[in-house]
Amino acid sequence: MSVSLGGRAGDGPLYDAGMGDADDQVAEDRRLWFRETVRRLHDDIRGVAEGAPADYIPELANVEPDRFAIAAETIEGDHFSVGDCGHRFTIQSISKLLLYGLALETHGRDHVLERVGVAPTGDSFNAITLDEHGNRAPNPMVNAGAIAVTDLVEGDGLHERVATVRRMYEQYLGHQPEPDRAVWESEQATGHRNRAIAYLMLSRGIIADRVEETLDLYFAQCSVLVTTDDLAAIGATIANHGVNPRTGEQVVRPDVARDMLTVALTCGMYDYAGEWAFTVGIPAKSGVGGGILGIIPDVGGMATFSPRLDSHGNSIRGVRVFEELSDRFALHLFDPDRPWTRTS
Numbered sequence: 073m074s075v076s077l078g079g080r081a082g083d084g085p086l087y088d089a090g091m092g093d094a095d096d097q098v099a100e101d102r103r104l105w106f107r108e109t110v111r112r113l114h115d116d117i118r119g120v121a122e123g124a125p126a127d128y129i130p131e132l133a134n135v136e137p138d139r140f141a142i143a144a145e146t147i148e149g150d151h152f153s154v155g156d157c158g159h160r161f162t163i164q165s166i167s168k169l170l171l172y173g174l175a176l177e178t179h180g181r182d183h184v185l186e187r188v189g190v191a192p193t194g195d196s197f198n199a200i201t202l203d204e205h206g207n208r209a210p211n212p213m214v215n216a217g218a219i220a221v222t223d224l225v226e227g228d229g230l231h232e233r234v235a236t237v238r239r240m241y242e243q244y245l246g247h248q249p250e251p252d253r254a255v256w257e258s259e260q261a262t263g264h265r266n267r268a269i270a271y272l273m274l275s276r277g278i279i280a281d282r283v284e285e286t287l288d289l290y291f292a293q294c295s296v297l298v299t300t301d302d303l304a305a306i307g308a309t310i311a312n313h314g315v316n317p318r319t320g321e322q323v324v325r326p327d328v329a330r331d332m333l334t335v336a337l338t339c340g341m342y343d344y345a346g347e348w349a350f351t352v353g354i355p356a357k358s359g360v361g362g363g364i365l366g367i368i369p370d371v372g373g374m375a376t377f378s379p380r381l382d383s384h385g386n387s388i389r390g391v392r393v394f395e396e397l398s399d400r401f402a403l404h405l406f407d408p409d410r411p412w413t414r415t416s
């Protein structure tokens with residue numbers, strides 16, 4: 073299979089190179105063009121100084137605000153990154169997408185849907201709210217849904233359940249995940265809003281009566297350290313129908329990857345999800361650690377890191393990068409100029 077990140081038709085000489093033997097050259101030219109564009113975007117956007125790191129988790133306020141990275145990895149394992157791509161930060165809400173996949177894989181769709189819906193809310197990610205009937209969390213990309221999904225992690229006691237989550241991360245990352253213990257403890261000590269959400273769900277019979285343990289696990293999964301490079305590789309796995317291109321391992325089934333992509337597109341950017349789907353059109357998940365993971369089905373993963381956040385909790389520079397790249401390379405799912413094809 074050969075895929076490449078292309079550009080808009082008529083966007084320059086890249087599209088005039090002809091067919092046949094010239095195809096490889098066209099693909100290579102596009103690849104170089106993509107890389108050059110990403111480099112220039114990184115330069116242009118690095119000066120954006122609006123927004124600030126999240127501080128409602130006290131430890132997160134200590135991150136370096138001007139770190140900035142962009143990374144991309146195709147389903148063939150072609151990797152490219154610019155900036156602080158090896159800098160580690162906490163994955164935070166991006167974990168919600170992965171845990172949702174784990175829950176679907178382990179329990180099946182119906183079991184998960186009984187507890188967590190798939191409707192975007194328009195409320196902030198930490199809203200203390202359930203669905204319109206009051207007996208399900210709205211969707212798995214907001215805290216309520218994510219905590220309900222974490223409740224479904226199997227294992228006897230915290231230790232075993234942490235091990236289940238560790239295994240999942242290892243399959244995506246290709247190495248052992250490591251938590252930021254200071255962030256984990258900081259959230260344990262201050263995450264009372266999440267406690268309120270969890271106890272509300274316990275009162276409605278949505279989650280089991282082991283709330284403190286489940287919250288502890290939820291805080292742990294959010295505190296896992298990743299790099300922008302890691303996120304791009306995770307995206308490539310989901311884009312590749314659940315097969316990790318680096319290891320060849322099937323991390324989630326293709327039907328599960330499909331469901332993950334759907335909720336990422338409709339709910340992944342919190343209460344900005346509608347605007348995001350409209351303008352960017354790439355299934356994505358953001359986290360208050362400053363990361364954004366984007367997944368371009370059948371092509372690869374794209375990721376950004378910059379901890380300066382907007383009022384929705386999304387990275388300001390990250391949103392800008394995705395807007396620009398989606399537009400310049402026709403990456404919107406429904407873009408008529410979407411240029412790549414599976415060629416074999």
Ligand SMILES: NC(=O)CC[C@H](N)C(=O)O
Binds near residue numbers: 197
């Ligand atoms: N939006 C986020 O990244 C939120 C995750 C964070 N751990 C919380 O629950 O508040």
